[in-house]
Amino acid sequence: MELGLSLGDPSRPFGFLPKNREVNNNNSQGLGFCMSLGINGSGTGRQQLEREKSTTDESQEGSRNRDDPTAYIGSTLQLDLLPLSPLPRHTSSHGSSEVRGFDVNRLPPPPPPAAEDGAAAASSPNSGASSFQMDLWSVGGSKRGSPEAGGGGNDGGVEAERESSRASDDDDNGIARKKLRLSKEQSAYLEESFKEHNTLNPKQKLALAKQLNLRPRQVEVWFQNRRARTKLKQTEVDCEYLKRCCETLTEENRRLHKELQELRALKNTSNPFYMQLPATTLTMCPSCERVAATTTATASSMVTPNSTNPPSKATPASPFPLARPRLYPFSHTQSQPHPSAAS
DNA sequence: CCCGGCCGAAAGATTACCTCA
DNA sequence: CTTGAGGTAATCTTTCGGCCG
Numbered sequence: 001m002e003l004g005l006s007l008g009d010p011s012r013p014f015g016f017l018p019k020n021r022e023v024n025n026n027n028s029q030g031l032g033f034c035m036s037l038g039i040n041g042s043g044t045g046r047q048q049l050e051r052e053k054s055t056t057d058e059s060q061e062g063s064r065n066r067d068d069p070t071a072y073i074g075s076t077l078q079l080d081l082l083p084l085s086p087l088p089r090h091t092s093s094h095g096s097s098e099v100r101g102f103d104v105n106r107l108p109p110p111p112p113p114a115a116e117d118g119a120a121a122a123s124s125p126n127s128g129a130s131s132f133q134m135d136l137w138s139v140g141g142s143k144r145g146s147p148e149a150g151g152g153g154n155d156g157g158v159e160a161e162r163e164s165s166r167a168s169d170d171d172d173n174g175i176a177r178k179k180l181r182l183s184k185e186q187s188a189y190l191e192e193s194f195k196e197h198n199t200l201n202p203k204q205k206l207a208l209a210k211q212l213n214l215r216p217r218q219v220e221v222w223f224q225n226r227r228a229r230t231k232l233k234q235t236e237v238d239c240e241y242l243k244r245c246c247e248t249l250t251e252e253n254r255r256l257h258k259e260l261q262e263l264r265a266l267k268n269t270s271n272p273f274y275m276q277l278p279a280t281t282l283t284m285c286p287s288c289e290r291v292a293a294t295t296t297a298t299a300s301s302m303v304t305p306n307s308t309n310p311p312s313k314a315t316p317a318s319p320f321p322l323a324r325p326r327l328y329p330f331s332h333t334q335s336q337p338h339p340s341a342a343s
Numbered sequence: 344c345c346c347g348g349c350c351g352a353a354a355g356a357t358t359a360c361c362t363c364a
Numbered sequence: 365c366t367t368g369a370g371g372t373a374a375t376c377t378t379t380c381g382g383c384c385g
Contacts, residue, residue: 180374181373182373224353224354
């Protein structure tokens with residue numbers, strides 16, 4: 001698996017995929033994992049603009065984090081809301097349907113006519129039932145049920161069973177928090193989208209949802225989780241990097257220690273002028289991560305781990321002793337002063 | 344200009360489901 | 365067949381920034 005690490009690309013255009021863009025399976029071969037360390041704030045100007053422009057669209061989604069399919073699929077779909085039964089939000093660990101006190105395979109009672117407004121209003125945002133009850137989005141021509149969805153899968157039978165289970169979900173609207181596995185195509189497409197932009201504005205969300213035959217909420221959740229996974233991976237990478245840094249520093253410290261002892265031994269035995277030379281140490285500016293050579297009166301004060309000297313204010317102790325790999329390596333010299341000092 | 348309330352979006356944390364060894 | 369681990373969709377909570385009165 002290839003690990004692609006993109007070190008910041010904030011200037012990347014915030015475009016959106018064309019509506020009929022096909023999933024490029026060739027490109028997605030090395031899907032791997034594209035990380036951006038750049039500062040890519042949650043609200044770029046354009047994003048903000050888009051957000052504002054589509055505020056009305058989004059606001060139609062009803063209560064927070066609840067997607068209303070009728071808001072985007074037009075009037076062809078009727079929104080049926082079930083009478084809210086007091087569903088305890090999961091009590092047992094291995095939540096089977098029996099545990100929850102209802103059968104997920106049983107059809108729910110027919111919705112009361114014109115229950116739309118009342119039920120929607122009464123629907124608690126924390127009710128686990130609300131999202132499922134709106135799960136009518138995939139009714140009709142669901143791609144998820146297509147056999148090619150498992151393309152390249154190991155087992156057509158398993159996939160078929162999976163798909164049939166999805167179909168049954170669509171049938172009974174699955175009261176339980178039924179987990180729908182996204183197809184490989186859907187995942188690949190989402191992955192491609194994520195590569196282009198790791199956040200979505202409402203329009204993009206709707207477009208993606210339509211294209212993938214998912215609910216916008218699902219797309220949103222997928223992006224949330226994807227960002228979380230990315231961050232987790234980044235943390236792991238950082239951790240590995242810091243570990244290596246630590247090892248390197250430890251080794252360097254050991255080497256310098258040894259060198260110091262040799263110098264002391266030399267001092268005691270011969271050449272009285274030798275120690276007149278100041279020791280040279282490499283220190284790193286914590287803010288800009290540049291490395292500078294500094295001279296000190298006594299080398300031991302710099303390299304001895306048990307030194308009683310307090311850390312310099314100019315170079316406070318940092319948990320990140322070494323700079324990450326930078327695109328433009330440089331070092332502090334007098335000819336190239338610290339950026340902040342230049343001003 | 345400052346303040347507080349409201350709202351939406353995103354992150355973070357957690358839960359629950361599913362698959363597989 | 366059972367079980368535990370891992371992956372991940374889904375949910376809930378917290379945080380943050382913008383807007384408005």
